Amino acid sequence: MRDPRALYELDEAIEVPTGLPLVAGLTGFADAGGAVAQTIESLRSTLEHTVVASFDADVLFDYRARRPIIVFDGDHLTDYRPPRLALELARDELGRPFLLLSGYEPDFRWEGFCAAVLQLVERFEVSSLSWINSIPMPVPHTRPLGVTVSGNREELVEAMSVWRPTTQVPANAMHLVEYRLQEAGLPVAGFVLLVPHYLGDTEYPAAAVAALEAISSGTGRIFATDALREQGREFVVRIDEQVAENGELGKLVRTLEQRYDAYMEGTSLRSPLTDEDGEVPTADEIAAELEKFLAFRRGTDDEPPHPV
Structure with a gap:
């Protein structure tokens, strides 16, 4: 070498x-x-x-x-x-x-x-x-x-x-x-x-x-971390507003919350990432959800939470 x-x-x-x-x-x-x-x-x-x-x-x-x-x-x-x-x-x-x-x-x-x-x-x-x-x-x-x-x-x-x-x-x-x-x-x-x-x-x-x-x-x-925490609070407010206005995105977040909570409570779920059949979403499925979210963001009149 x-x-x-x-x-x-x-x-x-x-x-x-x-x-x-x-x-x-x-x-x-x-x-x-x-x-x-x-x-x-x-x-x-x-x-x-x-x-x-x-x-x-x-x-x-x-x-x-x-x-x-x-x-x-x-x-x-x-x-x-x-x-x-x-x-x-x-x-x-x-x-x-x-x-x-x-x-x-x-x-x-x-x-x-x-x-x-x-x-x-x-x-x-x-x-x-x-x-x-x-x-x-x-x-x-x-x-x-x-x-x-x-x-x-x-x-x-x-x-x-x-x-x-x-x-x-x-x-x-x-x-x-x-x-x-x-x-x-x-x-x-x-x-x-x-x-x-x-x-x-x-x-x-x-x-x-x-x-x-x-x-x-x-x-x-x-x-x-004070400045980052303040930015984070403002960011989450804007995200929550968009989640409330978009039924499909809201459903996604609620589903993820249920999996996360079940996992953290020590249930039989192996990971908060799995679906009801115990399968981890594929990269394509994750990418598709992300594309939907970004497409919605680009279509709203509100200022985006952060520049992409």
């Missing part, structure tokens, strides 16, 4: 305390409800942070698959926003430090990227990894947002993981990082937010709040 040190530029002048927890969230795949994007934006906009290491986008990023943004102003270009993937030293609301890995998910060199992360973990004697991901699931927005926890921190799995399937899923780069760090014996926890599928293509503030709460559980760090 090529030297993973070639994949990133390290700022040797930054003094990084050893033994800090690492928090990670990468965008680019299955970010249902915009949970990862909103969480990272909240952390970077409210907390002090300094770049420790920057990864080489020309090696890791597929520019033609995910076009960077450039601004055209009348007759000339004024701003270019290059893809960004970096490790930062940040401080929580109480001033306690932690490391934050955020930005795009690498398109290439996953093993090299993973080796680079492990190299940085070893260099700074990282104490644990807590990372976030989100997927669309047939659950109602009227109930607490659930989390599935992976990794080797059994106390977090037992306390927080509401759904523990045995299945095959498309991997992302952080899955590989978790897998390698778990092999190395580092405490790791991956938090997968289970976002209502009919809200999967929106920015759902409650998902970001749940993500920040999960990170707090994994790291002991404290983060501000």
Whole structure:
């Protein structure tokens, strides 16, 4: 394997305390409800942070698959926003430090990227990894947002993981990082937010709040959530109005509520995601429901809850 040190530029002048927890969230795949994007934006906009290491986008990023943004102003270009993937030293609301890995998910060199992360973990004697991901699931927005926890921190799995399937899923780069760090014996926890599928293509503030709460559980760090909670309350009001006006959507939400409640009460239902025959809705069925919801949203005169 090529030297993973070639994949990133390290700022040797930054003094990084050893033994800090690492928090990670990468965008680019299955970010249902915009949970990862909103969480990272909240952390970077409210907390002090300094770049420790920057990864080489020309090696890791597929520019033609995910076009960077450039601004055209009348007759000339004024701003270019290059893809960004970096490790930062940040401080929580109480001033306690932690490391934050955020930005795009690498398109290439996953093993090299993973080796680079492990190299940085070893260099700074990282104490644990807590990372976030989100997927669309047939659950109602009227109930607490659930989390599935992976990794080797059994106390977090037992306390927080509401759904523990045995299945095959498309991997992302952080899955590989978790897998390698778990092999190395580092405490790791991956938090997968289970976002209502009919809200999967929106920015759902409650998902970001749940993500920040999960990170707090994994790291002991404290983060501000007041702004996101207020956005979430406004979002839910608009969603509830649309549910009340659309009989088909209302029926869907009530059905999901019944399944969720039965599951949480410990009935014979194996999962809140199954129908009355015990079958999990297919991806096509979930997508069809989402399309109906989005079509209704586009057809209403009201302002949409959030831009898609």
